[in-house]
Amino acid sequence: MTDEIYAGAREAVLKGDIDAAADVARRGLDEGIDPIELINNGFIPGINEVGDLFGTGQLFLPELIKAAKAMQAATDIINAAIPEGEGQEGGRVVIGTVEGDVHDIGKTIVVSLLKANGFEVLDLGRDVKTERFIEEAQRFNADIIGSSALLTTTMGAQKKLEEALRQAGLKERFKTMVGGAPVTRRWARRIGADAFAENASEAVRLARELIVSA
Amino acid sequence: MSDMxxxxxxxxxxVRLEAAEIREDILDGTEDAAKRAGIAxxxxxxxxxxxxxxxxxxxxVSVKPGNxxxxxxxxxxxxxYGGQDGGGVGAPLSRMQAVLTYERACGADTTSLGHSDYSYKPVKPIIxxxxxxxxxxxxxxxxxFFYGAQPNLGLYFQPDGPCPNAAELMPQGKIExxxxxxxxxxxxxxxxLVFVGRRLAEVGLEGLNFDTCGSAGDADFLAALKAVAELKKTVPDLPILMGAAGEFVLGMHGSVTFQGERLAGMFPQDQARMxxxxxxxxxxxAVSTxxxxxxxxxxxxxxxxxKATSERSPIPVHANVGMGVCGVPMMEQPPIDSVTRVSKALVEIGKADGL
Amino acid sequence: MGMQIAHIMASCMGGIRTAGDLVAWMQITRRMKIREAKAYVAKKLAIDPFELTDEEIMRELRKDLGIGTVTSIAGSPKGILAKSRVARLLDINIRSVALFRSQLDA
Incomplete structure (x- = not known):
């Protein structure tokens, strides 16, 4: 029965079926499945599969958003059943495209996938000043600041953000992730960012790792 | 070390790799492409x-004579004459000087002109x-001698354009x-796209380039396809080059179709057909590095x-070999050792009709 | 710029140094793939396709045919005049040439 529930959870997320996802979550809890195991073994594999299918051009942004909504419906029900203090925090992310850069399509995909995976995301949009990244991260009580840059001429703003965080004594307070077409792992290392993601699925995986390590 | x-x-x-590691990467790379696109x-x-x-x-390295x-x-x-964003070296040349230098000093097979923004929308007011x-x-x-730029659908969304911003609406769940x-x-x-193409056609345009179509997703690719079809009706002798943005058409919309076929998720062999x-x-x-x-x-x-695209395409296929595309490293000054290897391999194994 | 020049050195036919422009015209005006385009141009020039990228052969041919040479020769066609001859040689429509001819005839 448990396996059937897990399969149902995966399928509900893959289909982006909000009602089915909520129903499976309730049935799973009624069956006595541990809430955290229900998320980890049922819903998370589903949303991971959605991310992979999106990354290989077999599933598209509207379906990704629907899957995220289904995931959200299920996790709301399951989280309510977890005793306080024992729940898994998805993490809080402030994200934006750096100052001088108006490209936001890649960032949109990352935002969607992070939300789908249970992260609380504050999307600052595009052309975001360094100071605003920091102010909003403090206000939002973020765990991670994500910045995107699509131009070789705007990548420098990611370095500026790292320097500003250091100067403000906040480098240890927030983890930083960088992405965007010209951005590389070496660039992330060079400027002192905590992670670089090549694509949206990778961003989710690394964000989880950063939350665990924090 | 010398065997590396x-x-x-x-x-x-x-990096220095052992021969076995390189062979393994080649095998992994080809299998990955084959699996994704359903090709050999x-x-x-x-x-x-x-x-x-x-x-x-x-x-x-270079191709063999005759290839x-x-x-x-x-x-x-x-x-x-351009700057860093387009890999430009900032030499103080006029547009004409640059085009003729490229043709005569570099021996380029074709040349082109484009607005420095390299998008079609800003060309309209200065046509x-x-x-x-x-x-x-x-x-x-x-x-x-071509005129070229990117369609760049992103410029039509607020605050740059008239339409509500899809990139903001989608994460809010406002799918429709x-x-x-x-x-x-x-x-x-x-x-x-049609406006610019038609106006330039009036002054003897030799070829139009829609570059990096689909960079903003499937609706971007669709607009370019429809513009090509429309232009060909009124200016049938206008040669049009249409380049893609990636190995598959990104499904930002997911449902738009051209001639009854869904564009989202199309791999190069089908992009060429369209x-x-x-x-x-x-x-x-184009394949991102x-x-x-x-x-x-x-x-x-x-x-x-x-190779799969060249074999099936009814029209010539040129591989995009710019910064971070088709194996060219993603950096502002792509190293020529890699660039020339990409060139040779795409031509001699991939059977490109051009680059 | 170095990247483009590297591609030109590694794979390019050579533009007006050789017969690169001629083969390119065939690709864009007749949708010919590379092998077919080379064969077509070679036939028009009465040479072997292999010779299309041979500077030693193509330079003389281009000079004789008045279709533009890479070095600048006083009195020798280049630009729209050379293209006009290319259009006739290859039996293709070059739009800038068509416009120019219509203006000449007007």
Whole structure:
């Protein structure tokens, strides 16, 4: 029965079926499945599969958003059943495209996938000043600041953000992730960012790792 | 150490790998492409041929005499006087000087003109300036001279354009609104592409380049296809080159169709078919370079996609070989050791009709 | 710019140094793939396709045919005049040439 529930959870997320996802979550809890195991073994594999299918051009942004909504419906029900203090925090992310850069399509995909995976995301949009990244991260009580840059001429703003965080004594307070077409792992290392993601699925995986390590 | 082969990662970093590691990357790369696009992987002989190109101890390599192809220009002439964003070197040349230098000093097969923004929308208000420059330069050039830019659907969303911003609506769960905004934006884009093409056609345009189509997703690709079809109805003798943005059409909308076929998720072999069906004369294939993988892995993938596309395409296929595309490392000054290996492999194994 | 020049050195036919422009015209005006385009141009020039990228052969041919040479020769056609001859040689429509001819005839 448990396996059937897990399969149902995966399928509900893959289909982006909000009602089915909520129903499976309730049935799973009624069956006595541990809430955290229900998320980890049922819903998370589903949303991971959605991310992979999106990354290989077999599933598209509207379906990704629907899957995220289904995931959200299920996790709301399951989280309510977890005793306080024992729940898994998805993490809080402030994200934006750096100052001088108006490209936001890649960032949109990352935002969607992070939300789908249970992260609380504050999307600052595009052309975001360094100071605003920091102010909003403090206000939002973020765990991670994500910045995107699509131009070789705007990548420098990611370095500026790292320097500003250091100067403000906040480098240890927030983890930083960088992405965007010209951005590389070496660039992330060079400027002192905590992670670089090549694509949206990778961003989710690394964000989880950063939350665990924090 | 001497047995190690000098190559690079996708971000340009120099690495020394053992022959077995390179062969393994080539195998992984071709299998990855084959699995994704439902095409055949490179044969063992082709993989070995690719290995020989990568392992060549010379700093640069080239195709064998007789195997040369056409190198079309997508904004290269602008690189003389442009800046960092387009890989430009900022030399103080006029547009005409740059185009003629590229044609005569570099021996380019084709040249081109483009607005520095490299998008079609900003060309609209300055179309007469562009038509004037195009006409004047076309009187002096000998090789085919294109006008080119990117469709760039993103410029039609607020705050830059008239349509609600799909990139903001979608994460809010407003799927229908986001899709509608993309459809509306695509109509604006199509109109602008046709407007620019028609006006330049009046002054003897020799060829039009829609570069990096689909960079904002499937609606962007659709607008370009429809613009090609519309232009071909009114200016049937206008050659049009249509280049793609990636190995598959990104499904930002997910449901738009051209001639009854859904565009989202289309791989290069089908992208080429669509471009030909719209009336395009050359298809430009693009495969993004993964910066965390090696050049052998990236190049093997790109060659695999290209070979399948070249074999099936009814029109010539040119591989896009700019910064971070088709195995060229993603960095502002792509190293020429990798660039020439990409060139040779795409032509001799991928059977490109041009680059 | 170095990247483009590297591609030109590695794979390019050579533009007006050789017969690159001629083969390119065939690709864009007749949708010919590389092998077919080379064969077509070679036939028009009465040479072997292999010779299309041979500077030693193509330079003389281009000079004789008045279709533009890479070095600048006083009195020798280049630009729209050279293209006009290319259009006739290859039996193709070059739009800038068509416009120019219509203006001449007007």
């Amino acid at each position: 082969i000098l190559t690079r990662m996708g971000d340009g970093e120099r 992987p490179l044969s063992e002989d082709e993989q070995e041929q690719l290995f020989e190109i990568i392992a060549d101890p010379a700093r640069i 040369e192809v056409i190198v079309t220009d997508d904004g290269c002439s602008m690189s003389f 007469n300036f562009e038509a004037n420059d195009y006409y004047n330069i076309s009187m002096a050039t000998t090789a085919p 609104e986001a899709c509608q905004a993309q459809e509306e934006a695509a109509e604006h884009l199509q109109r602008d 471009v030909a069906a719209a009336g395009g004369d050359i298809f430009g294939m 993964a910066t965390t993988e090696s050049v052998p892995w990236n190049l093997s993938r790109a060659v695999t996609f290209l």
